[in-house]
Amino acid sequence: MTADTARDLRPLWTALLGQAAEHARTNIGYPGATDITHQQLADLMTGVLLNNIGSPYDGGHGRNHTKDLEVEVVNIVADLFNAPATRWGYVTGGSTEGTEHALLDARRRFPDAVVYTSASAHYKVGELADKLMMPLVVIGTDEHGRMDIADLYAELARRRDRAAAIVATAGTTITEAVDDIPAIVAACERLSITRRRIHIDAALSGLPLALVPEDETPLVDFSVPGVTSIITSGHKFLSTLTPCGVLIYRDPPNAATTAAVSYTGTANVTIGGSRSGHSTLLLYASLAGLGLDAHRQRVRACRQTAEYACQRLRGIGVDACRHPHGFTVYFPSPPRLPERWIIPGDGRYHRLICMPQVTRDQIDELVEAWSRMVHRVPAPRRSLARRLLSAAPNAQSRTGG
The missing domain is CATH 3.40.640.10 (Type I PLP-dependent aspartate aminotransferase-like (Major domain))
Structure with missing residues (x-):
């Protein structure tokens, strides 16, 4: 594809907006405020x-x-x-x-x-x-x-x-x-x-x-x-x-x-x-x-959300920590993370960061997904003998049934 002729780029812009909206809810691992528009x-x-x-x-x-x-x-x-x-x-x-x-x-x-x-x-x-x-x-x-x-x-x-x-x-x-x-x-x-x-x-x-x-x-x-x-x-x-x-x-x-x-x-x-x-x-x-007073309110809200996230993660057994003034909640890097959630790490710790647009509903959704992943109950498995028996042809006749 060349740029020699004009193209209608509106579908591309629409797709980019859709992509951003799709990932906004689960992208809570990188800092960047998006709650103020201009x-x-x-x-x-x-x-x-x-x-x-x-x-x-x-x-x-x-x-x-x-x-x-x-x-x-x-x-x-x-x-x-x-x-x-x-x-x-x-x-x-x-x-x-x-x-x-x-x-x-x-x-x-x-x-x-x-x-x-x-x-x-x-x-x-x-x-x-x-x-x-x-x-x-x-x-x-x-x-x-x-x-x-x-x-x-x-x-x-x-x-x-x-x-x-x-x-x-x-x-x-x-x-x-x-x-x-x-x-x-x-x-x-x-x-x-x-x-x-x-x-x-x-x-x-x-x-x-x-x-x-x-x-x-x-x-x-x-x-x-x-x-x-x-x-x-x-x-x-x-x-x-x-x-x-x-x-x-x-x-x-x-x-x-x-x-x-x-x-x-x-x-x-x-x-x-x-x-x-x-x-x-x-x-x-x-x-x-x-105004700075509004930004102070944003700071307080972020810290409250971060503390909420810290406590919710601890409630499901995650060793979560945060500095008293931080928006960041960090924890030892787990073997797995819930799918779709963007949570970066450095090999020792992973972290999420509660920027102004991050809500408690998002934290609840993450914690619920994490809890389901950790406590997933495997499907019942039949015993080896029963599986072998059912798999053998004419099993019933050979056992004298």
């Missing part, structure tokens, strides 16, 4: 090119951008993370881009920097270290997926003459563990490692943690003096329906001093050149249009 943006999303090329802090030669709203999005998220007035940031294509920007900044500041991250960190961290040709040290974790601070201290001590670029995690892939950020800073202080950058990959848990009351929040923001930068996803919790992220620095990175490109009229401060202005629209519509 029909009010239809004209802007489908009829206008919006390109936020370059720095969000200058307009450049073009006028078809949403940079003013991008700066507002950065400030809303920066406020949630208790960033100081010196903050700097931009809307990324996803959290991996934010971590790459932070590691590149670390490399430019400290060419001898070593990357430290936990064994539970996102798989892209190692790939980024390789791409940037930075040495990587993988730190062990505890049984729940948190970085082992004693192991970190030992590895830092072995290389205390070199700069450290530490990638901490707020919301690990399988268990949604949150690394102890103050303890990471303290380890650096004890070893007098002043040439350091501490970046938090808060793709999953950053915004939910920031939205809960202060006395309940693990310290994963700029209130911890040593934190340099934080990246969080937009599509995971804010229901932007397209991958994106928001990168926040405590102070402007080296890239912020880059001169403007004559062709674009804007500074080359981001990983990519052209950036989607539509992602900014979706982020702003979710954050400002819905």
Whole structure:
């Protein structure tokens, strides 16, 4: 099939919608909120090119951008993370881009920097270290997926003459563990490692943690003096329906001093050149249009659903666990899982994640399917003698019947 002639693609779009609807009920293993839709943006999303090329802090030669709203999005998220007035940031294509920007900044500041991250960190961290040709040290974790601070201290001590670029995690892939950020800073202080950058990959848990009351929040923001930068996803919790992220620095990175490109009229401060202005629209519509109080209610509802799921699974003998602030329920990888349900794992644990669109009815349906699978009663089997007897020709005559 070629694209030389026009085709009616409406059947394809209908099929894609049907496929998405078919799997929506059983796809509870991956993070991504879909409970907020954005029909009010239809004209802007489908009829206008919006390109936020370059720095969000200058307009450049073009006028078809949403940079003013991008700066507002950065400030809303920066406020949630208790960033100081010196903050700097931009809307990324996803959290991996934010971590790459932070590691590149670390490399430019400290060419001898070593990357430290936990064994539970996102798989892209190692790939980024390789791409940037930075040495990587993988730190062990505890049984729940948190970085082992004693192991970190030992590895830092072995290389205390070199700069450290530490990638901490707020919301690990399988268990949604949150690394102890103050303890990471303290380890650096004890070893007098002043040439350091501490970046938090808060793709999953950053915004939910920031939205809960202060006395309940693990310290994963700029209130911890040593934190340099934080990246969080937009599509995971804010229901932007397209991958994106928001990168926040405590102070402007080296890239912020880059001169403007004559062709674009804007500074080359981001990983990519052209950036989607539509992602900014979706982020702003979710954050400002819905309001933070509504998002706090969504966080509470997700945690309640996660706790409900945890208890229901325990009720059928599954050793389910969750962190107090997590949407994720994880359990030892079982021999089998109920058919149709999309529940990923890493060989040690499997997990489901209670995003805002996940309901208790779905949890009940999963638990019932799991219970039927575990307690399935096999069909009665006839004894071997009776089966042999019935299978033999003229069995009755040969036995004298």
